[in-house]
Amino acid sequence: MITGADVRLACRSGSFAGPTPGLAPGFVQANLVILPQDWAWDFLLFCQRNPRPCPLLDVTEPGDPVPHALAPAADLRTDLPAYRVWENGELVDEPTDIVRRWRSDLVSFLVGCSFTFENALAAAGVPIRHIEESRNVPMYRTNVPCREAGRFRGPMVVSMRPLTPGHALAATRICSRFPRAHGAPVHLGDPAAIGIADAARPDFGDAVTIRPGEVPVFWACGVTPQAALMEAKPPFAITHKPGHMFVTDLTDTDLDGE
Protein backbone atom coordinates (compact mmCIF):
# COMPACT_ATOMS: atom_id res chain seq x y z
CA MET A 1 0.00 0.00 0.00
CA ILE A 2 1.32 3.44 -0.95
CA THR A 3 1.31 5.81 2.03
CA GLY A 4 1.50 9.56 2.40
CA ALA A 5 5.15 9.17 3.39
CA ASP A 6 5.86 7.24 0.17
CA VAL A 7 4.45 10.06 -1.95
CA ARG A 8 6.37 12.69 0.00
CA LEU A 9 9.67 10.82 -0.30
CA ALA A 10 9.15 10.39 -4.05
CA CYS A 11 8.61 14.15 -4.30
CA ARG A 12 11.65 14.85 -2.13
CA SER A 13 13.93 12.63 -4.22
CA GLY A 14 12.70 14.22 -7.43
CA SER A 15 11.25 10.99 -8.79
CA PHE A 16 7.66 12.28 -8.74
CA ALA A 17 6.30 15.69 -9.77
CA GLY A 18 2.75 14.91 -10.93
CA PRO A 19 -0.80 15.50 -9.69
CA THR A 20 -1.83 13.71 -6.48
CA PRO A 21 -5.53 12.79 -6.88
CA GLY A 22 -5.91 9.05 -6.41
CA LEU A 23 -2.42 8.65 -4.90
CA ALA A 24 -2.06 7.05 -1.45
CA PRO A 25 -5.80 6.36 -1.18
CA GLY A 26 -7.22 7.06 2.26
CA PHE A 27 -4.48 9.52 3.23
CA VAL A 28 -5.62 13.10 3.76
CA GLN A 29 -4.33 15.59 1.19
CA ALA A 30 -4.01 19.30 1.90
CA ASN A 31 -3.82 22.65 0.13
CA LEU A 32 -0.71 24.70 0.97
CA VAL A 33 -0.41 28.47 1.41
CA ILE A 34 2.88 29.99 2.60
CA LEU A 35 3.10 33.66 3.60
CA PRO A 36 5.56 35.98 5.33
CA GLN A 37 4.90 36.40 9.03
CA ASP A 38 3.58 39.97 8.63
CA TRP A 39 0.76 38.62 6.46
CA ALA A 40 0.08 35.53 8.58
CA TRP A 41 -2.28 37.09 11.13
CA ASP A 42 -4.66 38.35 8.45
CA PHE A 43 -4.67 34.98 6.70
CA LEU A 44 -5.14 32.95 9.88
CA LEU A 45 -8.05 35.21 10.79
CA PHE A 46 -9.50 34.87 7.28
CA CYS A 47 -9.45 31.09 7.69
CA GLN A 48 -10.94 31.29 11.20
CA ARG A 49 -13.80 33.45 9.90
CA ASN A 50 -14.47 31.28 6.84
CA PRO A 51 -14.10 27.70 8.06
CA ARG A 52 -16.19 26.08 5.31
CA PRO A 53 -13.93 27.15 2.42
CA CYS A 54 -10.77 27.38 4.59
CA PRO A 55 -10.70 24.45 7.07
CA LEU A 56 -7.28 24.73 8.68
CA LEU A 57 -5.52 21.44 9.35
CA ASP A 58 -2.21 22.89 10.58
CA VAL A 59 -0.22 26.12 10.84
CA THR A 60 3.55 26.11 11.31
CA GLU A 61 5.82 28.33 13.39
CA PRO A 62 7.67 30.99 11.35
CA GLY A 63 10.58 29.41 9.52
CA ASP A 64 9.64 25.86 10.53
CA PRO A 65 8.99 23.72 7.42
CA VAL A 66 7.53 20.83 9.43
CA PRO A 67 3.72 20.47 9.73
CA HIS A 68 3.91 18.67 13.08
CA ALA A 69 0.20 17.82 13.36
CA LEU A 70 0.00 16.28 9.90
CA ALA A 71 3.35 14.63 9.23
CA PRO A 72 6.17 15.11 11.76
CA ALA A 73 8.83 13.71 9.39
CA ALA A 74 7.79 15.86 6.43
CA ASP A 75 9.49 18.93 4.96
CA LEU A 76 7.14 21.36 3.22
CA ARG A 77 10.06 22.71 1.14
CA THR A 78 10.57 19.46 -0.76
CA ASP A 79 7.67 17.10 -0.15
CA LEU A 80 5.07 18.42 -2.61
CA PRO A 81 5.27 17.48 -6.30
CA ALA A 82 5.14 21.10 -7.51
CA TYR A 83 4.77 24.63 -6.16
CA ARG A 84 3.77 28.05 -7.37
CA VAL A 85 5.74 31.12 -6.33
CA TRP A 86 3.91 34.47 -6.32
CA GLU A 87 5.23 38.02 -6.12
CA ASN A 88 2.75 40.88 -5.74
CA GLY A 89 -0.03 38.58 -6.96
CA GLU A 90 1.86 37.51 -10.09
CA LEU A 91 2.92 33.91 -10.74
CA VAL A 92 6.71 34.05 -11.16
CA ASP A 93 7.84 30.42 -10.88
CA GLU A 94 6.56 26.84 -10.75
CA PRO A 95 9.39 24.85 -9.14
CA THR A 96 9.43 21.29 -7.81
CA ASP A 97 11.00 22.39 -4.53
CA ILE A 98 11.29 25.70 -2.66
CA VAL A 99 14.55 25.11 -0.78
CA ARG A 100 16.22 28.20 -2.22
CA ARG A 101 13.06 30.29 -1.75
CA TRP A 102 12.75 29.44 1.94
CA ARG A 103 12.98 32.22 4.53
CA SER A 104 12.99 32.30 8.31
CA ASP A 105 9.81 34.42 8.38
CA LEU A 106 7.61 32.08 6.34
CA VAL A 107 4.45 30.62 7.92
CA SER A 108 2.76 27.63 6.26
CA PHE A 109 -0.98 26.99 6.27
CA LEU A 110 -2.36 23.53 5.43
CA VAL A 111 -6.02 23.61 4.39
CA GLY A 112 -8.34 20.62 4.08
CA CYS A 113 -9.36 19.35 0.66
CA SER A 114 -12.39 17.76 -0.96
CA PHE A 115 -10.60 14.48 -1.75
CA THR A 116 -11.37 13.37 1.81
CA PHE A 117 -15.13 13.61 1.41
CA GLU A 118 -15.03 12.33 -2.18
CA ASN A 119 -13.47 9.12 -0.89
CA ALA A 120 -16.29 8.83 1.65
CA LEU A 121 -18.90 9.50 -1.04
CA ALA A 122 -17.39 6.91 -3.37
CA ALA A 123 -17.32 4.36 -0.55
CA ALA A 124 -21.04 5.00 0.00
CA GLY A 125 -21.82 4.49 -3.67
CA VAL A 126 -22.44 8.15 -4.48
CA PRO A 127 -21.16 8.69 -8.05
CA ILE A 128 -18.80 11.62 -8.65
CA ARG A 129 -19.29 12.93 -12.16
CA HIS A 130 -15.95 14.64 -12.77
CA ILE A 131 -14.16 11.43 -11.80
CA GLU A 132 -16.47 9.39 -14.08
CA GLU A 133 -15.73 11.85 -16.91
CA SER A 134 -11.98 12.08 -16.08
CA ARG A 135 -12.14 15.83 -15.66
CA ASN A 136 -11.23 18.36 -12.99
CA VAL A 137 -14.13 19.32 -10.70
CA PRO A 138 -16.01 22.43 -11.92
CA MET A 139 -15.53 25.47 -9.67
CA TYR A 140 -17.35 28.82 -9.67
CA ARG A 141 -17.03 32.25 -8.11
CA THR A 142 -20.27 33.03 -6.24
CA ASN A 143 -21.91 36.23 -5.04
CA VAL A 144 -21.58 34.97 -1.45
CA PRO A 145 -18.94 37.15 0.22
CA CYS A 146 -16.44 35.69 2.62
CA ARG A 147 -16.05 37.47 5.93
CA GLU A 148 -13.15 39.89 5.49
CA ALA A 149 -10.00 39.73 7.59
CA GLY A 150 -7.48 42.53 7.28
CA ARG A 151 -6.19 42.57 3.70
CA PHE A 152 -8.06 39.40 2.69
CA ARG A 153 -11.54 39.49 1.14
CA GLY A 154 -13.43 38.02 -1.79
CA PRO A 155 -16.29 35.76 -2.82
CA MET A 156 -16.66 32.17 -1.76
CA VAL A 157 -15.58 29.84 -4.53
CA VAL A 158 -17.60 26.60 -4.74
CA SER A 159 -17.15 23.22 -6.39
CA MET A 160 -20.12 21.44 -7.95
CA ARG A 161 -21.13 17.80 -8.25
CA PRO A 162 -24.43 16.83 -9.98
CA LEU A 163 -26.42 14.32 -7.94
CA THR A 164 -29.87 12.79 -7.80
CA PRO A 165 -31.95 14.09 -4.89
CA GLY A 166 -31.35 10.83 -3.01
CA HIS A 167 -27.61 11.04 -3.50
CA ALA A 168 -27.67 14.74 -2.59
CA LEU A 169 -29.25 13.84 0.74
CA ALA A 170 -26.75 11.04 1.35
CA ALA A 171 -23.87 13.35 0.42
CA THR A 172 -25.09 15.99 2.86
CA ARG A 173 -25.28 13.43 5.64
CA ILE A 174 -21.84 11.99 4.84
CA CYS A 175 -20.02 15.30 4.27
CA SER A 176 -21.42 16.75 7.51
CA ARG A 177 -19.02 14.36 9.25
CA PHE A 178 -16.01 16.07 7.65
CA PRO A 179 -16.05 19.76 8.67
CA ARG A 180 -12.28 19.91 8.11
CA ALA A 181 -12.78 18.84 4.50
CA HIS A 182 -15.32 21.59 3.67
CA GLY A 183 -18.24 19.85 5.40
CA ALA A 184 -21.81 19.70 4.10
CA PRO A 185 -22.81 21.40 0.84
CA VAL A 186 -23.50 25.15 0.99
CA HIS A 187 -26.13 25.19 -1.77
CA LEU A 188 -28.23 22.86 -3.90
CA GLY A 189 -30.29 23.60 -7.01
CA ASP A 190 -30.53 26.89 -8.90
CA PRO A 191 -26.98 28.13 -9.58
CA ALA A 192 -28.27 31.71 -10.07
CA ALA A 193 -29.31 31.84 -6.42
CA ILE A 194 -25.63 32.10 -5.48
CA GLY A 195 -24.63 34.24 -8.44
CA ILE A 196 -23.56 31.56 -10.91
CA ALA A 197 -24.76 32.61 -14.37
CA ASP A 198 -24.12 29.34 -16.20
CA ALA A 199 -23.18 26.00 -14.62
CA ALA A 200 -21.82 24.90 -18.01
CA ARG A 201 -19.12 27.58 -17.81
CA PRO A 202 -17.10 27.15 -14.61
CA ASP A 203 -14.54 29.77 -13.58
CA PHE A 204 -11.99 27.07 -12.71
CA GLY A 205 -11.74 23.39 -13.65
CA ASP A 206 -13.93 21.70 -16.25
CA ALA A 207 -17.66 21.56 -17.01
CA VAL A 208 -19.35 18.22 -16.32
CA THR A 209 -22.62 16.70 -17.53
CA ILE A 210 -25.75 17.32 -15.46
CA ARG A 211 -28.17 14.53 -16.34
CA PRO A 212 -31.98 14.72 -16.27
CA GLY A 213 -33.23 14.26 -12.73
CA GLU A 214 -30.01 15.55 -11.17
CA VAL A 215 -29.49 18.75 -9.24
CA PRO A 216 -26.21 20.62 -9.00
CA VAL A 217 -24.84 20.42 -5.45
CA PHE A 218 -22.31 23.04 -4.34
CA TRP A 219 -19.55 22.78 -1.72
CA ALA A 220 -17.28 25.50 -0.34
CA CYS A 221 -13.97 25.11 -2.15
CA GLY A 222 -10.32 25.34 -1.19
CA VAL A 223 -9.69 27.67 -4.13
CA THR A 224 -11.41 30.40 -2.06
CA PRO A 225 -8.35 31.24 0.07
CA GLN A 226 -6.08 31.18 -2.99
CA ALA A 227 -8.43 33.59 -4.81
CA ALA A 228 -8.39 35.91 -1.78
CA LEU A 229 -4.61 35.61 -1.68
CA MET A 230 -4.17 36.54 -5.33
CA GLU A 231 -6.48 39.52 -4.90
CA ALA A 232 -4.61 40.76 -1.80
CA LYS A 233 -1.30 40.60 -3.73
CA PRO A 234 1.16 40.03 -0.88
CA PRO A 235 4.76 40.79 -1.91
CA PHE A 236 5.65 37.09 -1.58
CA ALA A 237 3.69 33.87 -1.32
CA ILE A 238 4.03 30.21 -2.20
CA THR A 239 1.21 27.75 -2.84
CA HIS A 240 1.00 24.21 -4.14
CA LYS A 241 0.46 23.86 -7.88
CA PRO A 242 -3.25 23.06 -8.37
CA GLY A 243 -3.87 19.32 -8.04
CA HIS A 244 -0.35 18.80 -6.68
CA MET A 245 -1.22 18.56 -3.00
CA PHE A 246 0.61 17.83 0.22
CA VAL A 247 -0.13 14.23 1.21
CA THR A 248 -0.26 13.86 5.00
CA ASP A 249 0.11 10.99 7.46
CA LEU A 250 -3.52 11.43 8.56
CA THR A 251 -6.12 9.06 7.19
CA ASP A 252 -9.58 10.13 6.13
CA THR A 253 -10.88 8.39 9.24
CA ASP A 254 -8.86 10.78 11.40
CA LEU A 255 -10.97 13.66 10.08
CA ASP A 256 -14.31 11.86 10.54
CA GLY A 257 -16.29 13.91 13.04
CA GLU A 258 -13.36 16.24 13.70
Added chain:
Amino acid sequence: MITGADVRLACRSGSFAGPTPGLAPGFVQANLVILPQDWAWDFLLFCQRNPRPCPLLDVTEPGDPVPHALAPAADLRTDLPAYRVWENGELVDEPTDIVRRWRSDLVSFLVGCSFTFENALAAAGVPIRHIEESRNVPMYRTNVPCREAGRFRGPMVVSMRPLTPGHALAATRICSRFPRAHGAPVHLGDPAAIGIADAARPDFGDAVTIRPGEVPVFWACGVTPQAALMEAKPPFAITHKPGHMFVTDLTDTDLDGE
Protein backbone atom coordinates in the same frame (compact mmCIF):
# COMPACT_ATOMS: atom_id res chain seq x y z
CA MET B 1 -38.89 35.69 25.84
CA ILE B 2 -35.57 37.08 27.08
CA THR B 3 -33.01 37.36 24.26
CA GLY B 4 -29.26 37.72 24.16
CA ALA B 5 -29.75 41.41 23.36
CA ASP B 6 -31.90 41.84 26.49
CA VAL B 7 -29.17 40.41 28.70
CA ARG B 8 -26.50 42.55 27.05
CA LEU B 9 -28.53 45.75 27.42
CA ALA B 10 -29.17 44.98 31.10
CA CYS B 11 -25.41 44.56 31.56
CA ARG B 12 -24.71 47.75 29.64
CA SER B 13 -27.15 49.82 31.69
CA GLY B 14 -25.72 48.45 34.93
CA SER B 15 -28.97 46.79 36.00
CA PHE B 16 -27.52 43.26 35.80
CA ALA B 17 -24.13 41.98 36.96
CA GLY B 18 -24.84 38.33 37.86
CA PRO B 19 -24.01 34.91 36.43
CA THR B 20 -25.55 34.02 33.07
CA PRO B 21 -26.33 30.24 33.19
CA GLY B 22 -30.00 29.77 32.44
CA LEU B 23 -30.45 33.32 31.12
CA ALA B 24 -31.86 33.82 27.61
CA PRO B 25 -32.36 30.09 27.07
CA GLY B 26 -31.39 28.91 23.60
CA PHE B 27 -28.99 31.81 22.96
CA VAL B 28 -25.34 30.85 22.60
CA GLN B 29 -23.07 32.06 25.40
CA ALA B 30 -19.34 32.58 24.96
CA ASN B 31 -16.13 32.79 26.95
CA LEU B 32 -14.16 36.03 26.45
CA VAL B 33 -10.38 36.50 26.27
CA ILE B 34 -8.94 39.92 25.39
CA LEU B 35 -5.22 40.34 24.64
CA PRO B 36 -2.92 42.99 23.22
CA GLN B 37 -2.23 42.59 19.50
CA ASP B 38 1.35 41.38 20.06
CA TRP B 39 -0.01 38.37 21.97
CA ALA B 40 -2.91 37.72 19.62
CA TRP B 41 -1.11 35.58 17.03
CA ASP B 42 0.09 33.10 19.63
CA PHE B 43 -3.37 32.84 21.15
CA LEU B 44 -5.18 32.50 17.82
CA LEU B 45 -2.76 29.74 16.89
CA PHE B 46 -3.25 28.05 20.28
CA CYS B 47 -7.01 27.97 19.63
CA GLN B 48 -6.53 26.72 16.05
CA ARG B 49 -4.33 23.89 17.31
CA ASN B 50 -6.64 22.93 20.17
CA PRO B 51 -10.15 23.23 18.75
CA ARG B 52 -11.84 20.90 21.25
CA PRO B 53 -11.07 23.01 24.34
CA CYS B 54 -10.85 26.32 22.39
CA PRO B 55 -13.60 26.42 19.73
CA LEU B 56 -13.37 29.97 18.36
CA LEU B 57 -16.67 31.64 17.57
CA ASP B 58 -15.30 35.08 16.66
CA VAL B 59 -12.15 37.20 16.74
CA THR B 60 -12.29 41.00 16.50
CA GLU B 61 -10.04 43.49 14.72
CA PRO B 62 -7.58 45.30 17.02
CA GLY B 63 -9.42 48.02 18.94
CA ASP B 64 -12.85 47.00 17.63
CA PRO B 65 -15.15 46.07 20.55
CA VAL B 66 -17.85 44.64 18.26
CA PRO B 67 -18.02 40.83 17.71
CA HIS B 68 -19.61 41.17 14.28
CA ALA B 69 -20.28 37.47 13.70
CA LEU B 70 -22.03 36.98 17.04
CA ALA B 71 -23.87 40.21 17.82
CA PRO B 72 -23.34 43.20 15.49
CA ALA B 73 -24.99 45.64 17.92
CA ALA B 74 -23.00 44.50 20.94
CA ASP B 75 -20.12 46.22 22.71
CA LEU B 76 -17.69 43.86 24.45
CA ARG B 77 -16.61 46.69 26.79
CA THR B 78 -19.99 46.96 28.52
CA ASP B 79 -22.18 44.01 27.57
CA LEU B 80 -20.90 41.32 29.94
CA PRO B 81 -22.07 41.24 33.56
CA ALA B 82 -18.54 41.19 35.00
CA TYR B 83 -14.92 41.03 33.86
CA ARG B 84 -11.55 40.08 35.23
CA VAL B 85 -8.49 42.25 34.53
CA TRP B 86 -5.08 40.55 34.62
CA GLU B 87 -1.58 42.02 34.74
CA ASN B 88 1.40 39.67 34.40
CA GLY B 89 -0.85 36.74 35.28
CA GLU B 90 -2.19 38.38 38.45
CA LEU B 91 -5.87 39.25 38.92
CA VAL B 92 -5.94 43.01 39.58
CA ASP B 93 -9.57 44.03 39.14
CA GLU B 94 -13.08 42.61 38.69
CA PRO B 95 -15.08 45.45 37.12
CA THR B 96 -18.56 45.45 35.56
CA ASP B 97 -17.32 47.27 32.48
CA ILE B 98 -13.93 47.80 30.85
CA VAL B 99 -14.52 51.14 29.15
CA ARG B 100 -11.60 52.84 30.88
CA ARG B 101 -9.35 49.80 30.35
CA TRP B 102 -9.96 49.70 26.62
CA ARG B 103 -7.02 50.20 24.22
CA SER B 104 -6.72 50.46 20.46
CA ASP B 105 -4.46 47.36 20.33
CA LEU B 106 -6.82 44.95 22.08
CA VAL B 107 -8.04 41.85 20.22
CA SER B 108 -11.05 39.94 21.57
CA PHE B 109 -11.54 36.18 21.30
CA LEU B 110 -14.97 34.61 21.83
CA VAL B 111 -14.80 30.90 22.64
CA GLY B 112 -17.73 28.47 22.62
CA CYS B 113 -19.16 27.17 25.87
CA SER B 114 -20.70 23.97 27.18
CA PHE B 115 -24.08 25.58 27.88
CA THR B 116 -24.95 25.00 24.21
CA PHE B 117 -24.58 21.25 24.38
CA GLU B 118 -26.06 21.05 27.88
CA ASN B 119 -29.27 22.56 26.48
CA ALA B 120 -29.28 19.92 23.76
CA LEU B 121 -28.67 17.16 26.33
CA ALA B 122 -31.46 18.41 28.57
CA ALA B 123 -33.83 18.57 25.61
CA ALA B 124 -33.00 14.92 24.86
CA GLY B 125 -33.72 13.88 28.45
CA VAL B 126 -30.07 13.36 29.46
CA PRO B 127 -29.82 14.44 33.10
CA ILE B 128 -27.04 16.86 34.04
CA ARG B 129 -25.93 16.18 37.57
CA HIS B 130 -24.40 19.55 38.51
CA ILE B 131 -27.61 21.27 37.46
CA GLU B 132 -29.70 18.76 39.45
CA GLU B 133 -27.47 19.40 42.45
CA SER B 134 -27.35 23.19 41.90
CA ARG B 135 -23.57 23.21 41.70
CA ASN B 136 -20.92 24.39 39.28
CA VAL B 137 -19.69 21.69 36.88
CA PRO B 138 -16.58 19.84 38.19
CA MET B 139 -13.44 20.57 36.17
CA TYR B 140 -10.02 18.89 36.28
CA ARG B 141 -6.52 19.44 34.97
CA THR B 142 -5.47 16.38 32.97
CA ASN B 143 -2.13 14.94 31.88
CA VAL B 144 -3.18 15.45 28.24
CA PRO B 145 -1.02 18.26 26.87
CA CYS B 146 -2.43 20.87 24.55
CA ARG B 147 -0.47 21.53 21.39
CA GLU B 148 1.80 24.48 22.16
CA ALA B 149 1.62 27.76 20.25
CA GLY B 150 4.29 30.36 20.90
CA ARG B 151 4.05 31.40 24.54
CA PHE B 152 0.91 29.36 25.23
CA ARG B 153 1.04 25.80 26.56
CA GLY B 154 -0.53 23.68 29.28
CA PRO B 155 -2.71 20.66 29.98
CA MET B 156 -6.21 20.22 28.68
CA VAL B 157 -8.77 21.03 31.35
CA VAL B 158 -11.91 18.88 31.21
CA SER B 159 -15.39 19.10 32.65
CA MET B 160 -17.15 15.96 33.93
CA ARG B 161 -20.75 14.80 33.90
CA PRO B 162 -21.68 11.37 35.38
CA LEU B 163 -23.97 9.41 33.06
CA THR B 164 -25.36 5.92 32.61
CA PRO B 165 -23.79 4.07 29.67
CA GLY B 166 -26.95 4.67 27.61
CA HIS B 167 -26.92 8.38 28.34
CA ALA B 168 -23.17 8.51 27.67
CA LEU B 169 -23.79 7.12 24.21
CA ALA B 170 -26.67 9.54 23.57
CA ALA B 171 -24.53 12.43 24.83
CA THR B 172 -21.70 11.48 22.49
CA ARG B 173 -24.05 11.37 19.55
CA ILE B 174 -25.68 14.70 20.45
CA CYS B 175 -22.51 16.59 21.35
CA SER B 176 -20.79 15.47 18.14
CA ARG B 177 -23.17 17.86 16.39
CA PHE B 178 -21.68 20.83 18.27
CA PRO B 179 -17.95 21.03 17.49
CA ARG B 180 -18.01 24.74 18.28
CA ALA B 181 -19.27 23.98 21.78
CA HIS B 182 -16.47 21.50 22.65
CA GLY B 183 -17.97 18.63 20.63
CA ALA B 184 -18.06 14.98 21.70
CA PRO B 185 -16.51 13.84 25.00
CA VAL B 186 -12.73 13.31 25.05
CA HIS B 187 -12.75 10.52 27.64
CA LEU B 188 -15.12 8.19 29.48
CA GLY B 189 -14.50 5.98 32.48
CA ASP B 190 -11.33 5.73 34.58
CA PRO B 191 -10.29 9.27 35.57
CA ALA B 192 -6.70 8.09 36.20
CA ALA B 193 -6.31 7.30 32.51
CA ILE B 194 -6.14 11.04 31.81
CA GLY B 195 -4.22 11.93 34.98
CA ILE B 196 -7.11 12.75 37.32
CA ALA B 197 -6.23 11.35 40.77
CA ASP B 198 -9.62 11.76 42.42
CA ALA B 199 -12.90 12.66 40.68
CA ALA B 200 -14.26 13.77 44.06
CA ARG B 201 -11.68 16.58 44.20
CA PRO B 202 -12.02 18.77 41.11
CA ASP B 203 -9.45 21.49 40.40
CA PHE B 204 -12.19 23.98 39.52
CA GLY B 205 -15.93 24.04 40.24
CA ASP B 206 -17.69 21.61 42.58
CA ALA B 207 -17.72 17.84 43.09
CA VAL B 208 -20.93 16.07 42.09
CA THR B 209 -22.39 12.67 43.00
CA ILE B 210 -21.48 9.71 40.79
CA ARG B 211 -24.22 7.14 41.34
CA PRO B 212 -23.86 3.34 41.06
CA GLY B 213 -24.05 2.30 37.41
CA GLU B 214 -22.82 5.67 36.15
CA VAL B 215 -19.51 6.43 34.45
CA PRO B 216 -17.77 9.78 34.53
CA VAL B 217 -17.81 11.38 31.08
CA PHE B 218 -15.24 14.08 30.29
CA TRP B 219 -15.44 16.97 27.83
CA ALA B 220 -12.74 19.43 26.77
CA CYS B 221 -13.39 22.60 28.77
CA GLY B 222 -13.27 26.32 28.04
CA VAL B 223 -11.15 26.85 31.16
CA THR B 224 -8.23 25.37 29.16
CA PRO B 225 -7.38 28.60 27.29
CA GLN B 226 -7.73 30.65 30.47
CA ALA B 227 -5.35 28.30 32.29
CA ALA B 228 -2.84 28.62 29.43
CA LEU B 229 -3.29 32.38 29.55
CA MET B 230 -2.62 32.60 33.26
CA GLU B 231 0.49 30.47 32.88
CA ALA B 232 1.84 32.57 29.99
CA LYS B 233 1.42 35.74 32.10
CA PRO B 234 0.92 38.35 29.39
CA PRO B 235 1.46 41.91 30.69
CA PHE B 236 -2.23 42.69 30.18
CA ALA B 237 -5.35 40.62 29.59
CA ILE B 238 -9.07 40.77 30.25
CA THR B 239 -11.44 37.81 30.55
CA HIS B 240 -15.05 37.39 31.59
CA LYS B 241 -15.61 36.60 35.27
CA PRO B 242 -16.28 32.83 35.47
CA GLY B 243 -19.96 32.09 34.86
CA HIS B 244 -20.54 35.67 33.69
CA MET B 245 -20.51 35.04 29.97
CA PHE B 246 -21.11 37.03 26.81
CA VAL B 247 -24.62 36.21 25.54
CA THR B 248 -24.73 36.31 21.74
CA ASP B 249 -27.47 36.71 19.12
CA LEU B 250 -26.80 33.18 17.84
CA THR B 251 -29.14 30.42 18.87
CA ASP B 252 -27.99 26.94 19.81
CA THR B 253 -29.47 25.76 16.51
CA ASP B 254 -27.04 28.02 14.63
CA LEU B 255 -24.17 25.93 16.00
CA ASP B 256 -25.79 22.57 15.22
CA GLY B 257 -23.51 20.81 12.76
CA GLU B 258 -21.25 23.87 12.40
